[in-house]
Amino acid sequence: MALVTRTEIEAFERKLDEAVRTGHADDLDVIGYGEITIAVKLSTPHGQFACKRLVPFSSRQAAERYAALIGSYVEQLGARGVDVVETQTRILERLQGHVLYCVQPLLAPGTLGPDFLRGKTAEEAAPYVQRIFEKIQASVSPTLAPDGQLSNWAFQGERLRYLDVGTPFLRDERGRQLVDFTEQTRALPAPVRVIVDRFMLREILSAYHSTRGQAVDFLGNLIKEGLGDIFPPLISVANAVFGLTPEITEKEVRAHYKSDARTWELMQAARRADRWLYRNILRKPYPYLLPPRIERLG
Ligand SMILES: Nc1ncnc2c1ncn2[C@@H]1O[C@H](COP(=O)(O)OP(=O)(O)O)[C@@H](O)[C@H]1O
Ligand SMILES: [Mg+2]
Secondary structure (H helix, E strand, O other), X not given: OOOOOHHHHHHHHHHHHHHHHHOOOOOOOEEEEOOOOEEEEEEEXXXXXXXXXXXXXXXXXXXXXXXXXXXXXXXXXXXXXXXXXXXXXXXXXXXXXXXXXXXXXXXXXXXXXXXXXXXXXXXXXXXXXXHHHHHHHHHOOOOEEOOOOHHHEEEEOOEEEEOOOOOOEEEOOXXXXXXXXXXXXXXXXXXXXXXXXXXXXXXXXXXXXXXXXXXXXXXXXXXXXXXXXXXXXXXXXXXXXXOXXXXXXXXXXXXXXXXXXXXXXXXXXXXXXXXXXXXXXXXXXXXXXXXXXXXOOO
């Protein structure tokens, strides 16, 4: 399954690399800042694509293993009835390591979850949110989990598509993560990374494998997306679909959102400080693109 050719992705990588080195993302068509990756648009004569560059891997073997896990993740989500956007992985050898790209056909902007729900009342949004919850309910298990946040879903005609496969939440029967997440936290400055890897990662990850964790995170994330006024009425949809006891309350969602926002702020602040250090003290280009400061609502 080839969406883009090796020549196309290599030319794209050179452009992106240039932008990273100079710190000018202006020449790039950034379509989305995720929590970890950046999605950039690539236009070719045979269509438009979303290219997502993951953190460089230390060896080809690690990159290949990760690509294989993405393949398995897409397959397993599909088997649970999640309609995953066609995804191609590509590994490029670069000075900074083995760069892994996830390439997907570009989805039209209005179809992405947050765009799609914007301007809708809670009542209008409820059936769409319910469809997402049903897919989460069908796919979350001790060994598999999507990242259920609204920004990872798209409403394309009758289809509900899932697009975030860059972080495969997969565990074996004994509860061990198949992905070495410490490869991904390499984008964080060393002191922060140690804390995250050692104390926070396990808890963050286990929330994905629980429908309660998914529901609370989905609802809290609506505040971040500027959809805070439609979220309270959607709590009952979550309680109905997931059949949770005790039921989720607005207070629980707001408390989760506050602590999540604090963690995110802290990590971004650390990364900005790290970038400053690179540029002004080490006098080296900072090797990552950072999301712009976001205005958290609520
Ligand atoms: N195929 C796609 N078409 C259009 N936009 C996309 C596509 N894939 C990702 N995006 C945009 O980029 C954002 C981040 O991508 P995602 O795969 O969710 O990465 P992350 O793991 O960093 O959240 C998405 O929320 C969405 O806005
Ligand atoms: Mg995402």
